[in-house]
Amino acid sequence: MPPIIKVENLSKSFIISHEGKERYTSLRDVVAQQAKQLLSFGKSKNVATTQEEFWALKDVSFEIQKGDRVGIIGRNGAGKSTLLKVLSRITDPSNGRIEINGRVASLLEVGTGFHPELSGRENIFLNGAILGMSRAEIKSKFDEIVAFAEVEQFLDTPVKRYSSGMYVRLAFAVAAHLEPEILIVDEVLAVGDAQFQKKCLGKMQDVSKNEGRTVLFVSHNMGVISQLCNKGILLTNGEVRKISTTDDVINQYLSDGKAESSFHHEASKINSSIYFNTVSIKDTEGNRRNNFSVNEDFLIEVILRVRDWNRNLLIGLTVQSRNGDYLTTVINPYENFLQDGDLLKCFFLIKGNVLTPNPYFFRLAAFSDNEHFDIQEMICPISITDTGTSMAKYEGINYGYFNLNYEILKK
Amino acid sequence: MSVKIIIEKGRSEKNYWRDLWLFRELFYILSWRDIKVRYKQTVLGAAWSIVRPLLTTLIFTVIFNRVAKLPAPAGVPYALLVLSGMLPWQFFSSAVSEASNSLIGNTNLISKVYFPRLIIPVSSIMTSLVDFAITFLILLAMMVYYQFIPDIKIFLLPIFIVLSFLASLGIGLFITALNVKFRDFRYIIPFVVQIGMYISPIGWSSSRVPEKWKLLYSLNPIVGVIDGFRWCIIGKEELYLPGLLMSVAVTAAFLYLGIWYFRKTEKSFADNI
Numbered sequence: 001m002p003p004i005i006k007v008e009n010l011s012k013s014f015i016i017s018h019e020g021k022e023r024y025t026s027l028r029d030v031v032a033q034q035a036k037q038l039l040s041f042g043k044s045k046n047v048a049t050t051q052e053e054f055w056a057l058k059d060v061s062f063e064i065q066k067g068d069r070v071g072i073i074g075r076n077g078a079g080k081s082t083l084l085k086v087l088s089r090i091t092d093p094s095n096g097r098i099e100i101n102g103r104v105a106s107l108l109e110v111g112t113g114f115h116p117e118l119s120g121r122e123n124i125f126l127n128g129a130i131l132g133m134s135r136a137e138i139k140s141k142f143d144e145i146v147a148f149a150e151v152e153q154f155l156d157t158p159v160k161r162y163s164s165g166m167y168v169r170l171a172f173a174v175a176a177h178l179e180p181e182i183l184i185v186d187e188v189l190a191v192g193d194a195q196f197q198k199k200c201l202g203k204m205q206d207v208s209k210n211e212g213r214t215v216l217f218v219s220h221n222m223g224v225i226s227q228l229c230n231k232g233i234l235l236t237n238g239e240v241r242k243i244s245t246t247d248d249v250i251n252q253y254l255s256d257g258k259a260e261s262s263f264h265h266e267a268s269k270i271n272s273s274i275y276f277n278t279v280s281i282k283d284t285e286g287n288r289r290n291n292f293s294v295n296e297d298f299l300i301e302v303i304l305r306v307r308d309w310n311r312n313l314l315i316g317l318t319v320q321s322r323n324g325d326y327l328t329t330v331i332n333p334y335e336n337f338l339q340d341g342d343l344l345k346c347f348f349l350i351k352g353n354v355l356t357p358n359p360y361f362f363r364l365a366a367f368s369d370n371e372h373f374d375i376q377e378m379i380c381p382i383s384i385t386d387t388g389t390s391m392a393k394y395e396g397i398n399y400g401y402f403n404l405n406y407e408i409l410k411k
Numbered sequence: 412m413s414v415k416i417i418i419e420k421g422r423s424e425k426n427y428w429r430d431l432w433l434f435r436e437l438f439y440i441l442s443w444r445d446i447k448v449r450y451k452q453t454v455l456g457a458a459w460s461i462v463r464p465l466l467t468t469l470i471f472t473v474i475f476n477r478v479a480k481l482p483a484p485a486g487v488p489y490a491l492l493v494l495s496g497m498l499p500w501q502f503f504s505s506a507v508s509e510a511s512n513s514l515i516g517n518t519n520l521i522s523k524v525y526f527p528r529l530i531i532p533v534s535s536i537m538t539s540l541v542d543f544a545i546t547f548l549i550l551l552a553m554m555v556y557y558q559f560i561p562d563i564k565i566f567l568l569p570i571f572i573v574l575s576f577l578a579s580l581g582i583g584l585f586i587t588a589l590n591v592k593f594r595d596f597r598y599i600i601p602f603v604v605q606i607g608m609y610i611s612p613i614g615w616s617s618s619r620v621p622e623k624w625k626l627l628y629s630l631n632p633i634v635g636v637i638d639g640f641r642w643c644i645i646g647k648e649e650l651y652l653p654g655l656l657m658s659v660a661v662t663a664a665f666l667y668l669g670i671w672y673f674r675k676t677e678k679s680f681a682d683n684i
Contacts, residue, residue: 014682027593085681089418089525092678098418104525112523115444117451122444129440130524 002101003063004182004214005087010096012057012082056082058238060096064231066181069208069215071229071246073222073253079238080218084108084184087216102181102214105132109186111171116160120151120170123159127174141177148203149173169196176203182214183207204228222250223323254322254359254381263379273307274366274373277343281380284349290380293387295352300380304344304366306334311368315346318363319355319401320378326363327401356401357386427674431527438530442537445509449538460545464501468494471614481615484647488557491550495644496613496637498546499575503633504604506539506576510583511600514591518684528677532587536579543572550644562646571639578632578662584669588676592683612637618648629654632661 057079064070072080085091087098088106113130114123124145128138138145146152149170151162159167185204205228208215219225225232225246232249234241242252263279282299283289292298306313313334319327330348338345362380366373386392391399450456468490475481476489483489513535514521514528521528554561590596611633612620620628629635629651635658642650 027595030593086418089416090522091681093418093420095420098416100416100418101414103414104416106524108523109519113520115448117448118444122447126440126444129437130520130526132526135436135440 001066004066004068004101005064005216006099007063007087008061008097008099010057010060010083010086010098011055011094012079012086012091013053013055013094015053055238057086057093060235060238060240062233062240062243064214064216066102066214067208067212068231069229070217071225071232071249072216072218072235073225073232073249074235074241077237078235080235081108081186082238083235084186084216084218088184100182103132104182104184105178105180106184107131107175107178107186108184110168110175114159114167114171117158119156119158120162121155123170124174127171131175131178132180133178137179145173145177148176148199165196172196172200176200176207179207179211180213182216184216186218201228222253226250250322251359263376272373274311274313275305276364276366276374276376277303277305279303279362279364279376279380281382290382291385292352292382293385294355294357294389295387297352298350298382300346300348300350300362302346302348302364304346304374306342306344311371313344313373314367314369315344316363316365316367317348318365320361320363321401322359322361322381324361324378327360329363354403355384356391356399356403357384358401359383360401427527431529434526434530437526438534441530441534445535445538446541457545460542461549464494464497464546464549467501468497471497475614481619484616484645487645487647488553488559491553491557491559492616492641492645493614494546494550494553495641496611498543498550499571499636499640500608500611500613500633501546502539502543503575503579503636504607505542506536506579507583507586508600508604509535509539510579511586511590511596513583514587514680515594515597515684521684522681528680529584529673532583532673533580536576536583539579540576561644564643564646566643568640568643571636571643574639574659574662575633575636577666578636578658581662581665581667581669582632584673585665588669588673588680591676591680607631607633616641616648617651617654625651625654626657629657630661632658632665634658635662 060079060083072083074080082091084106085108086093087100088104088108090106090108111127113127115126118126124142125135125138129135146155149166149172151166151170154162154166159170162170183204201224204215204217207213208228215228217225217229229246231243232246233243234249234253242249244252263276278301280288280301281290282301283292284297284299286299289298300317302315302317304315314331315334315337316329316331318329321327332346334344338347360382361378363375363377364379365375367375450459453459455462471493472490475493476483481489483492510532513532516535517531520526520531553559586596586600611631617625617628617634617638635655638650639655642648
């Protein structure tokens with residue numbers, strides 16, 4: 001079967017100007033430039049110096065099969081949104097070719113085209129039409145949409161009087177009832193409360209898994225991506241870094257992002273009187289490493305520069321999951337650590353057999369009861385690997401982050 | 412139904428016009444939105460559509476008839492002469508201004524959803540068409556008041572309505588596309604509309620223009636339309652045919668230019684807006 005989406009050598013460039021001027025050109029500038037060029041005949045190259053070509057996408061090629069749920073990940077500015085915009089025909093590519101076999105609906109923003117003066121009911125029709133639904137289609141799903149959004153009583157109130165939660169719910173409810181062959185979704189779930197997010201995810205899962213629709217999904221939330229998608233595309237600086245299963249791609253993303261499992265701040269760049277200078281992960285021998293087996297102990301070495309000791313400085317260390325969840329935190333006063341000139345050296349020895357085989361990150365915070373000096377999140381990734389525990393056969397299944405300290409009683 | 416879409420640089424879609432047809436519901440709903448939202452949170456509401464043309468007609472009648480002592484053709488109330496010129500002018504000027512600002516007024520749509528962009532300016536003209544219909548009712552009421560019986564030619568009026576629609580569409584498309592990149596037009600348009608009000612034969616009949624300037628005067632596409640309206644509604648003066656043809660030609664040229672430039676720049680709207 002031919003792929004439902006085929007992208008070949010796709011590139012997109014923007015001209016960025018370095019004068020920091022407004023986004024739109026004014027007629028005067030163009031006229032002035034043309035005049036300048038006319039006057040200076042051959043040597044008119046000075047215009048180009050203020051502008052630069054920026055490639056948001058470079059030579060991107062991939063294929064997507066019908067029914068795939070593809071997560072597109074990458075850092076900010078990696079080209080994810082540009083890719084979605086080109087795929088949804090909002091902007092023209094600079095090079096390359098895309099073939100799409102099916103009806104596309106894209107949801108790059110929640111509530112596109114909502115008009116604040118119109119009522120909820122009217123906005124459902126307006127937004128539906130904007131997303132490409134026919135009037136008949138909206139009518140037949142109207143009750144479902146309203147029920148999903150939980151806004152029954154406010155249907156005839158202008159949406160400008162809605163709370164932001166209601167607004168988002170209504171907007172997403174319309175989008176969730178789209179039934180295209182291909183659904184393109186940008187990071188829109190980031191808004192809305194957790195419970196509603198879950199509901200939306202469920203709905204999207206329903207749509208894609210049970211009805212065989214193709215979904216392209218951009219998110220920074222790896223948890224959502226791994227839940228929803230079966231394939232992933234990792235973009236780095238506008239290029240495809242990896243296409244594979246979701247887990248592979250996420251792991252690649254994580255290890256790319258923090259290849260060096262240490263953290264370092266240049267002293268000259270900091271104004272704060274107290275800040276983290278270096279954080280590194282070491283094994284008990286003192287060698288830098290970022291991969292440990294389940295039963296191994298390891299060290300977190302934290303060096304703070306403190307220019308002002310007269311504060312009740314506290315140091316917090318949090319273990320984070322790869323989704324950024326805070327798993328556990330310990331807090332210590334600075335007196336517990338080693339003082340060395342204007343440096344504070346903290347060594348945390350993390351015992352083996354506690355953390356389960358998973359990737360982990362750390363958050364470090366230097367604070368007092370009423371002030372934050374420095375907080376670094378999601379730094380120093382490590383991964384814990386199973387080297388033959390009784391749980392090894394469950395590898396790949398999420399059975400949690402900690403081994404519980406427990407006993408079984410037989411009486 | 413299987414649709415195949417191919418996206419390539421600068422590829423003008425073969426099925427653009429079919430797409431336009433597929434998106435007709437969006438067109439209806441955007442027009443409906445603009446009309447519905449138009450007078451929200453105003454006290455007088457839609458009454459504004461009546462008050463404005465009435466007041467302007469009154470002022471023009473006083474200035475041109477009472478103060479400047481311009482005569483109307485025998486048996487024709489001057490107010491009727493003014494209103495029959497005001498009717499197409501008001502439609503034309505508001506359609507051009509609405510259409511010119513339509514794209515930048517819908518930035519959020521353009522940067523987030525695909526649809527044939529032509530829908531936006533065309534649907535924005537629809538609001539002006541509603542105002543036109545209201546003003547037309549005023550005209551009818553005024554005819555009743557003056558007990559003026561129009562000529563049978565009034566049934567030819569739709570031709571000129573279409574002509575004024577096309578004239579405003581052509582200019583509006585061209586300017587709104589330019590406006591995406593050059594916001595200068597935001598300031599140029601109100602200015603040009605204001606000048607147009609004086610140089611177009613609204614408060615007076617174009618028969619007052621000297622014969623040798625008449626053809627040149629008809630370069631203003633709205634002149635042919637206004638003359639046509641008066642010819643249909645009042646029917647006292649002969650229609651100056653070369654002038655009408657000139658206005659039609661200018662309209663056609665603008666329409667071609669407008670659609671051509673709009674289609675050419677349409678794909679970069681999202682990047683430039």
